[in-house]
Amino acid sequence: MKTQSKSQNIATSRRQFIKRTTGTLAAVSLAEAVAAAANIGESNTIPIALIGCGGRGTGAAANALSTDGPTRLAAMADIFDFRLAGSFEKLSKQFTRQLDVPEDRRFLGFDAYRKAIDTVSNGGVVILTTPPAFRPIHLEYAVARNCHVFMEKSFAVDAPGIRRVLNAGQEAEKKNLKIAGGLMARHYEPLEEAVRRLHRGDIGPLITCWAYREHGPVGFKDRRPGMSELAHQIHNYSNFTWVNGSFILDWLIHNIDVCCWCKNAWPVSAQGQGGRQVRSLPDQMYDHFAVEYTFEDGTRLFAQGRHMDGCWRFFGDVIHGTKGSAVLGEGITKPSIFTGHRQQDSNLLWRYEGPRCDAYQREHDLLFEAIRQDKPYNETERCAHAAMAGILGRMAAESGKAVTWQQAMSSDLELAPGLDNYTMDSKPPVEADGEGRYPIAMPGTAKVL
Amino acid sequence: MKVQVRLCEKMSRTLKKTLDIGSQSAQIAVAAAAAAAAFWLPQHVPAADSESCSRYTETVVFDDGRRISFDMVLVPGGTFVMGSAAGDPRGRDDERPARRVRLRDFYLCDKETTLELFLAYYEQTTSARNDKKNHGKTSGHVDAITGPTLVYGDITMGYSPRHPAVGMTWHNAANFCLWLSAKTGRKYRLPTEAEWEYACRKGNAGCGNDPNRIGDFAWYKANSGGQTHPVGLKKPDSLGIHDMLGNVLEWTSDFYSTKAYNTDPNEAVLDNPSGPAGGTVHVARGGDYTSGAADLRCAARSFEEKGWRSGDPQIPKSTWWLPQMDFIGLRVAAGTE
Numbered sequence: 209m210k211t212q213s214k215s216q217n218i219a220t221s222r223r224q225f226i227k228r229t230t231g232t233l234a235a236v237s238l239a240e241a242v243a244a245a246a247n248i249g250e251s252n253t254i255p256i257a258l259i260g261c262g263g264r265g266t267g268a269a270a271n272a273l274s275t276d277g278p279t280r281l282a283a284m285a286d287i288f289d290f291r292l293a294g295s296f297e298k299l300s301k302q303f304t305r306q307l308d309v310p311e312d313r314r315f316l317g318f319d320a321y322r323k324a325i326d327t328v329s330n331g332g333v334v335i336l337t338t339p340p341a342f343r344p345i346h347l348e349y350a351v352a353r354n355c356h357v358f359m360e361k362s363f364a365v366d367a368p369g370i371r372r373v374l375n376a377g378q379e380a381e382k383k384n385l386k387i388a389g390g391l392m393a394r395h396y397e398p399l400e401e402a403v404r405r406l407h408r409g410d411i412g413p414l415i416t417c418w419a420y421r422e423h424g425p426v427g428f429k430d431r432r433p434g435m436s437e438l439a440h441q442i443h444n445y446s447n448f449t450w451v452n453g454s455f456i457l458d459w460l461i462h463n464i465d466v467c468c469w470c471k472n473a474w475p476v477s478a479q480g481q482g483g484r485q486v487r488s489l490p491d492q493m494y495d496h497f498a499v500e501y502t503f504e505d506g507t508r509l510f511a512q513g514r515h516m517d518g519c520w521r522f523f524g525d526v527i528h529g530t531k532g533s534a535v536l537g538e539g540i541t542k543p544s545i546f547t548g549h550r551q552q553d554s555n556l557l558w559r560y561e562g563p564r565c566d567a568y569q570r571e572h573d574l575l576f577e578a579i580r581q582d583k584p585y586n587e588t589e590r591c592a593h594a595a596m597a598g599i600l601g602r603m604a605a606e607s608g609k610a611v612t613w614q615q616a617m618s619s620d621l622e623l624a625p626g627l628d629n630y631t632m633d634s635k636p637p638v639e640a641d642g643e644g645r646y647p648i649a650m651p652g653t654a655k656v657l
Numbered sequence: 658m659k660v661q662v663r664l665c666e667k668m669s670r671t672l673k674k675t676l677d678i679g680s681q682s683a684q685i686a687v688a689a690a691a692a693a694a695a696f697w698l699p700q701h702v703p704a705a706d707s708e709s710c711s712r713y714t715e716t717v718v719f720d721d722g723r724r725i726s727f728d729m730v731l732v733p734g735g736t737f738v739m740g741s742a743a744g745d746p747r748g749r750d751d752e753r754p755a756r757r758v759r760l761r762d763f764y765l766c767d768k769e770t771t772l773e774l775f776l777a778y779y780e781q782t783t784s785a786r787n788d789k790k791n792h793g794k795t796s797g798h799v800d801a802i803t804g805p806t807l808v809y810g811d812i813t814m815g816y817s818p819r820h821p822a823v824g825m826t827w828h829n830a831a832n833f834c835l836w837l838s839a840k841t842g843r844k845y846r847l848p849t850e851a852e853w854e855y856a857c858r859k860g861n862a863g864c865g866n867d868p869n870r871i872g873d874f875a876w877y878k879a880n881s882g883g884q885t886h887p888v889g890l891k892k893p894d895s896l897g898i899h900d901m902l903g904n905v906l907e908w909t910s911d912f913y914s915t916k917a918y919n920t921d922p923n924e925a926v927l928d929n930p931s932g933p934a935g936g937t938v939h940v941a942r943g944g945d946y947t948s949g950a951a952d953l954r955c956a957a958r959s960f961e962e963k964g965w966r967s968g969d970p971q972i973p974k975s976t977w978w979l980p981q982m983d984f985i986g987l988r989v990a991a992g993t994e
Contacts, residue, residue, distance in 0.1 A: 263971030270972050298972050392970075423811045424783060517780045523811030539810050541981045542883055553882055561883040561947075564981075566967040 247331035253278040254579065255308075255332040257324040257355075259346055261286040261295035264360055265337030268390070269295070271569050272335060272358065273303045275576035280306050283313040283327035285320035286338075287442065287632065292316065318630045321346050329353035333579070337390075339445035340452055340595075341365050344372035345628055347588075351376045351385060356579050358572065360390035361461050363595040365453030367619040370596050377588025384582075388575035389591030392567035393462045393538045394469065395574060398560035402536045402543035405558060406470050410545055411529030417467035418526040419511040419537065421460045426515050428489045438636045447491035449602075449649070450623035450637045456482070456497040456605065457598030460513050462538035463525050464501075464601070465594035467509045470527050470534075474593050475501035475509060475600065477612045482605035484648055486516050492638065492646045499601040511601055532557060608651030619657045712897065713764075717774065717840050719781070725774050729764040729991060730897050732856045736760075736926060739854050740918050741956045751915045752956045757926045758851050764991040765848060765856050767898050768888040769905055770833070772813055775822030778836050779805060779812055802836040805829050805977035809969070814983045819887035821905045821986040827939040827961065829977040830908040830987040837989065848990035850911040850958070851930050853942045857901050857955035860894030871950050875903030881946035885983060902953040905986035906945045912936025913960035938962075945984035 247255055254277070258269045261284055273279050281299060286292040292314055300307050315323040321342075325334050334350040336343055340362035350357045357380070364370045380387050393399055406414070428447060431440045445451040452458040468474055480499030487495040495516055501509040523539030528549055535551050536543035546555040578585030600616040624630075624637045640646050649656075716726040740755035741748020782804020805825075814823060825833070830847060837845045848856070861874070872879065874894065876886045881903070889899040911917070911932025920927055932940070938961035944953045966974045968981030979985060 263973065266972035267970045271970075295972075302972075421811075424780065424807060427807045517784055521776075521811050521813050522815065524815055535815070540815055541983055556882060559883045564964060564967070566964070568970040569967070 247328055251278060252580070253280055254576065255280055255282040255328040256335060257281075257283040257285070257328045257332060258295070258335045258337070259285045259321045259324055260336065260338035260342075260360075261288075261291045262337065265335065266295040266298055267568065268335050268337050268358060268360060268572070269299055270302060271572040272333060272576070273299075273306050274569060275572050277576065277580055279333075279576070280308045282308050282332065283315065283324035284309050285315040285324035287317060287320070287439070289316055317632060318634075322349060325350050325353050325355060328355060330355075332356070333358065333576070336360060339442060340458060341369070341445075341450060341624055341627060344369040344376070347373055347376045347387075351380045351383065351387075354383060354385065356386040356575070358388045358390070358575055359591070361591070361595070362453055362458045362598065363389060363591050364599075365450065365457065366599065366621060366623045367596070367617055368622050370592050370599065370617070373588060373592045373595075377586060377592065380588065381586050386575055386578045386585040387588045388571055388585065389587040390571065391462060391465050391587075391591060391594060392571045393466050394587075394590075395570045396567040397565040397570070398541070398543050398562065399466070399536055401560060402534060402545060402558075403466075403470055405545055406527065406529070406534060407472065410557065411527070411532035411534060414471050414527060414529050415507055416528045417471055417507075417509040418528075419460060419463035419467050419509065420522045420524060420526070421455075421463060421513040421539070422520055422522045424515065424517045424521075425487060425489075425495065426455065426459075426493060428491060436632065437639065438630070438634055439632065441636045441638075444491060447489070447493050448636075448638065448646070449492050453595075453599060453623070454494065454497075454602045454606075455515065456494075456499060456511065456513055456601045457595060460497070460511055460601075461594055461598045463523075464509070464511050464597050465590075466525050466537040467511075467527065468594065468597060470525070470536075471503060471507070471509070473503045473505075475597055475613060476504050477502045477610060478600045478604040479610040480511075480601060480605040481608065481651065483651070490640065490644050490646065492648060494605070494649075497601065497605050499605055501597070501601070526551065603656040606649035606651065606654045607656045608654075609656075611657070615657055621655070621657060712767075715841055715843065717777070717837070719777065723777075725771075725777060727771075727774065727989075728767045729989075730767045731993070732763055732765050732852070732859065732896060734760045734762040735855070735859075737855050737858060739851055739927075739956075745956075747951060747954060748956060749958075751958055752918070754918055756918055756920055758855070758930060759926045759928050760852060760855050761929060762993045763848070763852055764993065765852070765896075765898060766989045767893065769821040769900050769907060769986050769988050771818060771888055772816055772820050772822045773818035774837075775825070775833060776812060776818065778833050779808070782836060783807060802832065802839050804836075805832070806975060808978050809975075809980055814981070816885060816983070817887060820885050821888055821900075823885065823905055823983040823986050824979045824981070825985070825987070826975070826977055826979055827908050831910070832977075833987070834989060843991060844994075845989045845991050847908050847910040847987060849929070849931050850909040850917075850940045850942065851927075852990060853907065853909050854955050856896065856898065857943070860896035860898050860901060861955060871902070871953055875900065875944075875953055876946045877903040877944065877948050877950060877953055878946070879950065883946070885946050885986075900943075902943050902955075903948060904946055905943075905984055906941035906959050907943050908985070908987045909940045909942055911940045913938050913940045913958070941985055947984060 256272050258265055284292055313327055332355050334355045334357050336346045336359040344364050363373050426446050429444050441448045442451055478499050478501045482494040482497035484494050496514040499511045525537030527534040532547045533549050533551055534545045542560045544559040545557045547557050548555050603611045603616055638647055711731045714726050714728050716724050718724050736759040738755050739758040741752035742755050834845045873892050885904055893899045914933045914936055917933055941959045965979050965982050969975050
């Protein structure tokens with residue numbers, strides 16, 4: 209859908225950009241503001257660096273290149289040559305004139321992100337779409353190099369990573385850098401309208417939230433010939449906890465976040481369970497989670513995820529208030545609000561029936577509009593907290609213990625110690641035993657804090 | 658009724674003797690789905706004979722004993738004017754010029770394909786792939802049909818098993834027909850655009866096209882409540898077919914072209930047309946639950962628009978899924994041979 213923001217023809221000159229930047233943020237030095245605008249130049253063309261060239265990264269780059277105003281893709285980075293080559297080829301076809309990535313700006317390896325970000329430093333946009341374990345490292349560097357950022361979810365896999373993200377977000381705020389996070393449900397207009405209605409009290413104060421992601425098993429890619437163990441695990445990033453933080457984080461984050469958005473609060477504690485009952489592929493994945501979160505006011509959020517065939521399927525949130533209920537969230541195209549607690553048509557209070565909304569495009573439209581018009585835009589904190597809620601859920605389920613938000617946030621346990629210095633020859637933090645089985649977190653004994 | 662049943666059984670036996678669908682399907686690569694669709698199109702066969710039953714029930718049997726049935730209705734062949742007349746104010750440019758089309762007999766499912774059946778196809782084909790990865794084994798001849806990639810999210814989009822299957826690409830819908838054929842031993846396919854329009858016109862004459870009565874036959878904007886509904890709840894048309902108009906759009910086998918009807922003017926009657934030889938997107942027919950009454954017309958043509966892929970954040974976009982697009986489904990057809 210063409211959003212209002214896209215219909216506006218925005219052309220902010222470099223001079224205007226600097227003027228607005230320096231005028232709105234007294235704490236920012238003129239030198240920093242000039243630096244942040246420098247790479248845009250008189251043409252207003254915003255250079256973009258893509259870090260993580262998989263399907264989602266390529267899609268995000270396409271979204272960025274489809275925003276209003278001139279943009280160009282200036283650099284690409286990945287650890288896999290086939291990913292980068294595939295991404296370049298796809299984007300070349302669709303954005304021929306905006307693709308400005310000669311071979312010497314296509315970077316491979318664990319340090320490739322630095323080279324790509326350097327290319328667009330001081331005012332360019334960096335798209336961070338690698339697996340989430342690397343997000344804190346990449347975000348820190350992008351902010352240090354005065355870049356605006358779009359970062360795909362999830363945003364970290366452990367508490368030290370979350371703290372790095374939060375700190376980088378604060379640093380970005382000081383530098384007037386714009387940071388967007390890929391929780392696109394927050395920019396899905398039908399859902400925004402539904403949440404507005406909940407916040408004005410259409411179903412009364414919320415008493416319970418349910419977040420679901422119940423569907424079939426997650427895929428698994430066979431090891432490519434010659435691929436190292438480290439590369440294999442990153443290639444299957446959904447399947448190894450140190451890379452994606454488990455599926456209650458990386459796959460349920462949207463609907464946990466939407467519940468917290470409806471509730472307007474983050475949980476203060478969690479207890480739960482999970483395990484691996486049906487899955488037999490050679491990876492680390494739990495195939496089911498059920499976590500009970502508690503909010504400060506004592507009300508609960510229940511999050512369930514199951515990746516098994518032949519079972520009940522549902523992907524969405526169900527919200528109960530004192531007067532009614534709502535069905536919404538990722539997976540629910542048309543949010544609905546009901547009187548009472550039976551979500552049936554005879555009780556329907558409201559259902560979105562407007563035009564389709566492309567939230568993936570909209571989240572980029574909003575970011576680039578904020579950059580060009582120099583409007584405040586920093587989603588880092590709520591994105592980090594949403595990820596922390598997922599991490600808290602994993603900690604509770606894997607350990608079988610009740611964990612408070614404070615305990616979780618204070619944890620120093622890193623899932624991949626030394627990740628900043630990994631090379632292609634590094635050993636991954638987990639390895640298979642002699643029979644090809646990877647370690648699975650065992651409730652009761654697993655150390656998660 | 659007894660006569661019909663007897664004739665249907667006879668036809669079924671004949672099919673089983675003459676077809677080896679399993680081995681055929683093994684040779685049909687999914688990558689050639691477009692070509693496969695053409696392969697499945699009815700070849701030149703004699704018009705309906707007395708052995709064609711007016712209706713039969715197909716039952717798909719699964720390894721765990723589960724059975725899913727659906728009914729196929731005979732649409733007797735004939736000649737009709739396809740498209741919109743030059744003076745029809747509701748007609749659009751791509752529905753013109755109207756042309757005379759002659760069709761052989763064919764069968765059309767009396768309902769849109771349900772989520773229950775489409776889920777069974779999805780789970781069976783994707784499980785077969787996982788079985789191979791887990792244990793290096795396969796679980797039956799249907800493995801010859803490549804299944805869809807894993808869907809991002811929930812294939813049901815919150816709808817019940819009795820609702821129409823939604824959000825599949827044309828490629829996936831065509832592949833489902835290959836799977837269904839392998840599973841049942843009878844050739845199933847998507848209807849051609851001409852077949853779809855013909856069945857719609859034949860079944861809806863005097864009822865479904867009457868704007869005052871459309872709510873009796875169709876789920877559309879005025880009565881859908883903004884969502885699809887379980888198949889078969891509305892009155893059937895005179896052929897016994899439900900939901901031809903409204904509820905979900907239905908894929909046809911034809912490529913879409915604005916000029917598809919610009920055929921050789923010297924050809925007085927077009928026999929069993931199957932659409933343009935090539936193209937980039939396919940035709941879907943019948944309107945959906947968001948359509949206004951004026952758009953629920955037998956001649957109205959829809960096709961895959963760019964926005965249909967917008968729910969997929971990846972590039973390349975999925976070959977199999979149209980995430981969030983709950984207005985597009987399918988209805989299977991079959992020849993009488």
